[in-house]
Amino acid sequence: MSPQNKTNETGVLLLTLGITLGLVSGVFWWLANNSGVINFTNNQSHQVAQSSDDTFTQVANVPSGLFSYGGSTTWAPIRQGVDSEIQKLWPKFQLRYTDPTTGAPGSGTGIKMLLNNQLAFSQSSRSIKDEEYQKAQQRGFTLKEIPIAIDGIAIAVNPNLNIPGLTLTQLKDIYTGKLTNWQQVNGPNLPITPYSRRLEEGGTIEFFDQNVLGGEKFGDNVKFIPTTTQALREVSKNLGGIYYASAPEVVGQCGVKPLPLGRKSEKLIPPYKEPFIPLSNCPQQRNQINSTAFQTGDYPITRRLFVIVKQNGQIDQQAGETYANLLLTDQGQKLITQAGFVRIR
Structure with missing residues (x-):
């Protein structure tokens, strides 16, 4: 084979390799951006699926265990109509509503119970107060509010x-x-x-x-x-x-x-x-x-409803973020609408 032909053959091989790598990269990029799956990053930051038809089954990293939650009485229709559907598809992600031992249930008591390690996450019909953020910091963690609906x-x-x-x-x-x-x-x-x-x-x-x-x-x-x-x-x-x-x-x-x-x-x-x-x-x-x-x-007079998550790098944080991610899927938002609230996405 002449040097000329060898050079041409090498060029064709390099060109073919480049196209192949480009196609493979494109496929991976498309899958990453169109799968509709909600993933946790290394620091477990909150992410929302972008697909218009994502369902509970497409939420990743759903933890197993029994997780106590509580808080706002406004959330009662969601607990009744949405959480029961979550349990059908993710039976090992067990959710248990917990009333306070003293006082009436509500957003404030739910956050207080979360601060006192009585809940894995809480439900709120208001934002977190400055003093609640401060109490969390005194206990060595932070609180995060994730909006899931409009009321x-x-x-x-x-x-x-x-x-x-x-x-x-x-x-x-x-x-x-x-x-x-x-x-x-x-x-x-x-x-x-x-x-x-x-x-x-x-x-x-x-x-x-x-x-x-x-x-x-x-x-x-x-x-x-x-x-x-x-x-x-x-x-x-x-x-x-x-x-x-x-x-x-x-x-x-x-x-x-x-x-x-x-x-x-x-x-x-x-x-x-x-x-x-x-x-x-x-x-x-x-x-x-x-x-x-x-x-x-x-x-x-409108407001947002929030999942309140304890950011401590432990399984409670994963449970709270998973719960919010489930509610933010298209399936979750449709069920929230059926419960009488307005979808946020």
Whole structure:
């Protein structure tokens, strides 16, 4: 073979090798970016699958064991409708809801239990407070909040109360005791009876306190009720009653009417999809969440729900991040929607 031919043959081999390596690299790149699998990096940082149809089965590194979790009462529909589906597909990833030994369950008590090593991870309807971050650091680890859904605060009134809605200012004035009669907000001549759970009993109340009341104290006219179920029952019996809670706990109820809210009186946004379904049709037909208004922010009181993870490099961290990853799959987000919340991705 002539030197000329050898040179040409070498060139062809090098060119072929280069193309092959390029194709192999391309295949690996495509698989890495399109498999829909959620992986943990070496430091177990939180990652979200980008596939539009990823499922629970595609989540990687799901740990085995019994993991206690707890916290926000707002999360009850997710625990009931989503967590049960997780257990069917990942039976060795055992989830056990745990109530506090003292005090009422809620976001704050859940985070407190997490700090005290009573939970593997917790569920919250509010962000982590500065003092909670500080307590975690004192114990040698950090806390991380992972948002998984959007929720709104809905206002419940008696079905027979004739009122078009409230502004945020009017709502604040009712709960701080400045407005005491429905006649003051274009309603009937009737005393207002505001109901609430106590401030220390949950993330919803803390969120309401910070974002609606602006830190002002509840008025002397506020009646404190231990649970949302009891409060809604009172409102259904009391024509002048009013209560606030997570939208899925209010909008689909048969005994109370969810009230439109607005930043201004000329733009009141309902927390339910219009047209409003008469309560006489309930329970065969129920009102549904106004998910579009929650997503766009037109509805004035929205918030995010969080998985609170203890970042300590141990299996509890892996459990918390796995749980969040499961909820952030397309399958998880669809189930969250069915539970009455708004998907975040």
